[in-house]
Amino acid sequence: MSYKCVNCGVAATALYKTYGPSVLKLTKCETCKGTVDKYIEYDPVIITIDLILISKEAQRHIIYNTEFKSFWKLLIILALLETYGVWHNDSLFSIAVNNLCDIQNNSTVNTTYLSIPPTYLPEPWSECVSWRQGDKEDADVFIWEKDFYVQFLATAAGNLVFLLNIYAVMTLMRKLGSQKVVCSSQVVRGATLAAAHGALALPQLVWGTNASPHTRLLHYTLVWLYGVGVYSNMLTVLYEGPRLVTIPLLVISNLLKFVTIFHMSPIIRRVLT
Ligand SMILES: [Zn+2]
Structure with missing residues (x-):
């Protein structure tokens, strides 16, 4: 396994050297003269706090200097959480769909319907029909x-489009520029770690049943903006790409993801019935 210095991202052969059973010395980086990975001595709680504070050093530590084998468990939990938000009509995506499609029913009024005057909205799309399913309270449990x-x-399809779009554009950028080789498994691990910001929507999902549509919009928009920051930092760590490219790329990829979920959901529903 090849390691990387968490401070400057240069490859390192070892994180520490052992001098006997109880003595070990952390390796110094030859390029920046700092400790290659100070986090190997840190408590996981400190590492988590640094990850929340969008620290590049902590992100490099997880992606390059740990095995992060259980990333797929985190991926499944995050996918279930995101699905729950969309399914339960309580997410940024639901707010967008319910207002763009002008869906007013017991599940949307007072929760995600913002009462925007129709003159400010585009004409509803044909797929809106399948999103107007009526109230979940009346539906059969099955x-x-x-x-x-x-x-x-x-x-899942939306997230795949999101990830593939980022991967394709960043790979193209790499070919045009730095020639830095980035392993696709590192991209998936990095994206999973960055996607963990979605857990910040949890307090709203659990305790926010009486929140107004505008409170929900504010909360989910802040989580989304924070997510763009986390992903942008992650792409800088993975590809050393400039933020001038990563931020517009993330905004476009998120829009593509929303459009994919919007179109895929009626298609899948039709296939399964
Ligand atoms: Zn260094």
């Missing part, structure tokens, strides 16, 4: 459950 699987597949 239909309700099946709808969760439909949303899970649609959300």
Whole structure:
């Protein structure tokens, strides 16, 4: 396994050297003269706090200097959480769909429907019909459950488009520029770690049942903006790409993801019925 200095990102052969059973010395980086990875001595709580504070050093530590084998467990939990938000009509995506499609029912009024004057909205798209499903309270429990699987597949497709778009553009940028080789498994691990920001939507999902549509919009927009920051930092760590490229790329990739979920959900529902 090749390691990297968490401060400057230069490759390192070892993180520490052992001098006997209880003595070890952290390796110094030959380029920046700092400690290659100070985090190997840190408590996981400190590392988590540094990750929340969007520290590049902590992100490099996880991606390059640990095995991070359980990333797929985190990926599944995050996918379920994101699906729950869409399925439960409580996410930024739901706010966008319910307002763009002008969906007013017991599940949306007072939760995600913002009452924007129709003159400011575009004409509803034809797919809006399948998003107007009526109230979940009236639906059969099996239909309700099946709808969760439909949303899970649609959300997974959206995330795949998001990741592939970023991977394709950043690979192209790399070919044009630095020639830095980036392993695709590192990209998936990095993206999973960055996607963990989605857990910040959890307090709203758990305790925010009485929150107004505007409070929800504010909360989810702040989480989304924070997410763009986390992903942008992660792309800088992975590709050493400039923020001038990463931020517009992330905004476009997020829009593509939203459009994919919006179109895939009716298609999957039609296939499964
Ligand atoms: Zn260094």
